[in-house]
Amino acid sequence: MSPRDFSVVVCVYTEERWEDILEAVASVRAQSLPAREILLVVDHNPALLRRLTGEYGDRHEVRVLANAGPRGLSAGRNTGIAAARGAIVAFLDDDAVAGPDWLRHLDKGYDDPRVMAVGGRTLPSWASGRRPLWFPEEFDWVVGCTYLGLPPGRVRVRNVLGGNASFRRTAFDAAGGFATGIGRDGDKRPLGGEETELCIRLARALPHAVLIVDDRAVIRHKVPRARESFGYFRTRTYAEGLSKALVARSVGADKGLESERRYTTRVLPAGVLRGARDFLLGRPGGAGRAGAVVAGVLTAAAGYAVGSVRVRRDGASFDVPAIARADAAVEEVR
Template identity: 30%
Template sequence: MDVSIVVPTRGRPQLLNRCIASLVLQRFEPSRFEIIIVDDGPDDDTRDIVVGWSAHTAGTGPDIVYIPSMGPHGPAAARNHGWRAARGGIIAFTDDDTIARADWLRNGVLAFNDDVHAVRGRIVMPVSGTPTDYQLDAKNLETAEFVTANCFVRRRVLEDVGGFDERFRFAWREDSDLYFRLLEYSASIAHAPNAVMTHPIRPAGWGVSLSQLKKIQFDALLFKKHPGLYRQKIRAKPRWDFYLTVAALAVCMVSLLAALAETAVAAGLVWLFMTARFCAQRLKRTSHSPSHIAEMLITSILIPPLAVFWRAVGAFKFRARLI
C-alpha cells in the first residue's frame, strides 16, 4: 500500500458519489492505494454510497473504507481520523466535491523523491461567463499555495507535526495552518502542476457572503500561531477599511443620539464613501446583472460590521490580537 486518499464528507452523498467515481478510475495500480471516506455527520445515505462502491470494486479496484466520525467534528478532525487509520506511506487529501483527473494520483506520487516531504497539486475551478462576487472569491483557491483539496503528505511527517489542529472547526484556515507548520518543520514541498483536481463551484443562494463571515474567527487562531507567516502570506495589514467603516457608522449613530448634527453628517459621509468604495471593488470584475448589483449593495453594507464582529469573537475565543 503506497497511498491512502482521505476524503472528509458531511451530508453530501451525491457529490461524494461523483468524487469516489473519479478516484476509482485513477490510472494507478489498484492494490497500491486505498480510499478512506470519513463521514463527519454519519448518515445512511453516505454510508450506502461508500458501501456500494466498496462492493463494486471488490477484487478489481482499490479498497474503499468508511469511517463514521462520532467526534470531535470538523474537517480538520475528520482528516485526522482518516490519515491515522490509513495504511499508505503517503496520504493524499481531497474534498468530497472535487473531481480528480485520471492521472491525478500518479502525477502526485511521481513528484515525490527521497527528499520531498509533501506535494501540492493544481486546482481548477471552471466558471462560464462573467463571474459573481462569490464565484470570483471561490476561484482564489486556484492560486492558493497549499490546499487540502489537493495535497499529498508523507504519513511520518504528519505524525511529526501532529496532523491537523482540530480547533479549526470549519473548512477555513486549517490547511493554511498545516502548511505553515510544514514550513516551520523545514519540509520540502514540491509542486505537481499535472496533478489536477477539478473543483466545481457549488451553486449558492443570494447573500451567501454573509453566511461565510463566521469563518473569519479562525483567522485569529492562525495569526496567534503563526503571526509572521500570516502577515507574509495571508494579509499584510489589518482590515483598516472595515474598522474605519464601522467606526464611522458608530460615530454617526452616537452623534445623532447626542444631537451633534455636523459630526453625524461628517461621519455619515465617511461611512457612505467607504461602503460605496467596497461595493465598487466587488463589482469591478464581476457580474452587473440587476440581481447581483442589488446583492452587492446590501451585503456591502452588512459585511464590514459582521466581519469586525467575527474578528472580535475570534480574538476573544483564542486570546489573540484583533487583526
C-alpha cells in the first residue's frame, strides 16, 4: 500500500530545551518517509512561541501553534490534533530524536485497516553516558522509555506510550481527545497515564480496533542527569501510582490496571531475582537493581493508595474534548 501522510506533533513548554527542540524537529525533517507537516505546540510560553516563530516562520512544513486549551500536555496534544491535516497524527517528545525510518515503520502498521494506533520503541540516551548501575531496565518507563517486560517485535497492546505514538485521525473522531485532568499540567509532580486512558477509551468506542507496537520504529529519549537519581526514581514511581488511580477512576480498574497486574506479578519478581543473582555472582549493581525494583513497587503502591483515597474523597474531574477538524480551534502564529 502507498504511504500515508503524517502530521507530527511536538509539544514544547520551556526555552531550557531549545537545542533539544531543534534536534527533535531536525530528526523529523530527515525521515526517509517525509512528514506532511510538523506541528510545534507551545504550552503557554509567549517568549518561546515568538522565538520558535522566528526560527521556523518561513518553513511551510513546520507550523508553530499556541496551546488553545488549559496548561498541560493533554491540551497541547489536542491542539495539535485539531490543526493536523494528515491522515495519521504522530507524537514525538520535545527531548527525543527519531530514527531515520521512524515514520516509515509506523506507517507499515496501518496497512491493516483495523489498526487505529501504532507505537514504537523508545531507548534511553543517558546524560552521563551510560545507565546507572542501580537502575533496573524494568523501570525504564520512569524516564519515558520502553521497559523490560514488553514483548518484542510487532505486537498487539492495550496502549501505546505517548512520547512515541501515532493514531489515525479518525480515532480521535470516534473517541475524542486526550483527557485533561490526567497527565502533566505544568505541576512539578511528573504525572502521566493520559495515553493509557485514551487508548482504553478508544477500544471501547471502536471494539474491533487494534493497537500495536512495532519496535523497529525507534526514537531516543534524552535522560538528563537530574532524572538519573534515585530521588527522581521515587518521585516518578509515586506519581505513577497517583496517575493510575485517576485512570482507574476514569475507565475502571479492570481495564485501567490490566497490564499492570501482569507486570507486578511476573516481570518485577523476575527483576528482583535477576538482581539478586547478579549480586551473588559479584556483578556490579545487582543488589541496587533488586532494591530499586522493590522500592519502585512500594512507592507506586503508596501513590495508588493515596490517589484512590483522594479520588473517593474529592472526586475526579476529567474533560474529554471532541476534536474539531477546523483550524479555527487553534491559534497559529506566522
